[in-house]
Amino acid sequence: MRAEIRAFVVEQLTDMNYDVEGIDDDATLGPAGVDLESLALADLAVRVEDQYGLTFAEEESEKLALMTVGEFTTMVANRVAGAPGDQS
Amino acid sequence: MSVVITGMGLYTPLGRGVEATFEALCTGRSGLARPPADHPAAGSLEVAGLLPAIDPRSVSSGPDTRVLDRIVLLALLTAADALADAGVEVGRDVAAERAAVIVGGVGGLSTLETQVLTRAARGRAGVSPYLLTGVLPNMPSARIAIRHGIRGYSSSVGTACASGVQAVADAVRLLQTGEADVVLCGASEAPLFPTFADTFGNARALARGWADPTAASRPFDLRRNGFVLAEGAALLVLENAAHAAARGATGYAEIAGYGVTTDAYHPTAPRPDGTGAAESIRRALAGGRVPVAEVGYVNAHGTGTTLGDIAETTALTEVFGANGVPVSSTKALTGHLLGASGVLETAATALALGRGLLPPTWNLDDPDPACPADHIRKEPRATETGYALTNSFGFGGQNVSLLLARATRPPT
Structure with a gap:
């Protein structure tokens, strides 16, 4: 599942015209x-929420810029699996 | 203080650039066609003035590219063309704070329509957080400012089909008051989408029933039955004449005066007696201190609607007398680019003055007796006139006239 989510995130970033070829989890x-600006982070969040039926709390959205691709993917995977998300 | 047009960016159904535009106007090459079957507005428009598809990624980059309306894309392309044509680079030829940009138009409503439909189908996730950055009416000017580093005055004008020339009039005022040395001004319009096409169609404002799409737009002709909707952008570089001269630019023509009035009569129909239009023409002449008899050409608003054409010729007769000035409408070939029309026509008028050749009203086979004028038709007419006028009128009763002078006019 985590691999699928990561692929989805990369696909969305590509669709948003970000160059993510060969991007690593760190x-x-x-x-x-990746250099997402605030509106782009909001865009990505909405896409992931829509795809996986999640809702990010406002304080979570504000922290997205500091997360790595790997951390974000793990958080989404945990939330999808029903486990508590990594909200650090 | 004189104001000169030193650059033109034209991307319209007639093509891209000054030469393609003037060649079409003088040879009768129409920019109008039946929309291809896969065009979004194909079911709504019998004929239109279309431009080729533009890949947004060829004009811009970044996460907002997907929602950049065509008005923004066209504005960015023509802004670059106009500045290059003028030989102006902001920061090199004019200080960033002394450069300004004013772009009119109705806004990026096509992309708004698409997003409304996506939201209806998919809910809130269908709406891009970037939507407003691609569709707001000020985005053409704001995006041009960002790309070219223009840090003086910027604005958008929303006076419907008069918005482009009103942007030009505003630019003249900025230059005359000394608020700027160089102003990029005009309009960008992309109205060829179903909702917009259908409102004009349902209002019976569009030309219909023409087997030959190039015959559909016929200003002042007895058989005219509406206008043809078109897209495109036209931007001019206006410059303080002394600033232009200092860098060796002579320019296409001078904008010698402008007139802006309001009908205060009806949301769509013009005053039948044309008094609002007549007054805007008089103000333009007064602004340039040019007597009526000196004006040798009027590029009419002339859209091909029954009422509009009559009101305009009535206004021209009121100011210039019966058959008092040669008149043509270039919309027969271009269709109606809404706010961008008037700027395209200002460019056409400037070129006509400079080259001594007045483009005719094509398709004017049988002039309507209700639109009496010295119509230029069938072929261009040579002229030595030094002054010409162009009119633009918009829904809401907006009237704007510009008086142009040949660039070589002796100083006053």
Whole structure:
């Protein structure tokens, strides 16, 4: 499931015109990594929420920029599996 | 203080650029066609003025590219063309704070329509958080400012089909008051989508029933039965004449005066007696301190609607007398690009003055006796006139007239 979610996230970033070829799990979503700006983070969050039937709390959304691709993928996978998400 | 047009960016159904545009206007090459079957508005429009598809990724990049309306894409393309044509680079030829941009138009309603439909189908997840950054009416000017580093005055104008020339009039004022040295101004329109096409169609405003799409737009002709909807953008670089001269630019023509009035009569219909239009023409002449008899050409708003064409010729007769000035409407070939029309026509008028050749109203086979004028038809007419006028009128009773002078006019 985690692999599928990661593939979905990469697919969405590509659709949003971000260059994510060869991106690794350690890249942060925000500046210094994939470099998603605030609206782009919101866009990605809405796409993931819609795909997996999740809702990110406001405080979660605010932290997305600091998360890595790997952390974000794990959080979504945990939430989908019904486990508590990584909200650190 | 004189204001000159030093650059033109034209991307319209007639093609891209100054030469393609003027060649079409003088040879009668129409930009109108039947929309292809796979065009979104094919079921709504019998004929239209269409441009080729534009891949947004060829014009812009980033996560908002998907919702960039065609008005923004066309504005970015023509802005680059206009600045290149003028030989102006912001920061090199004009200080960023002394450069301004004003772009009119109805806004990116096509993308809004698409997002409304997506939301209806998919719920809130169908709506891009970037939507407004691609469709707001100020986005053409804002995006141009971002791309070219224009940091002075910027604005959008929303006076319907008069918005482009009103942007030009506003630009003249900015230059005359010394608020800017260079202003990029005009309009960008992309109205060829079903909701917009259907409202005009249902209002019976569109030309219909023409087997030959190039015959559908026929301003002042007895058989005219509406206008043809078209898309495109037209932007001009306007410059303080002294600023232009200092860098060796002579320009296409001078904008010698402008007039802006309001009918205060009806949301769509013009005043039948044309008094609002007549007054905007008089103000333009007064602004340029040019007597009526000196004006040798009027590029009419002339859309091909029954009422509009009559009201305009009535206004022209009121100001210039019976058959007092040569008149043509270039919309026979271009269709009606809404706010962008008037800027395209300002460009056409400037080129006509500069080249001494007045484009005719094509398709004007049988002039309507209710639209009496010295119609230029069938072929271009040579001229030595130094002054010409162009009119644009918009829903809401918006009237704007611009007076142009040949670039070589002696100083006043």
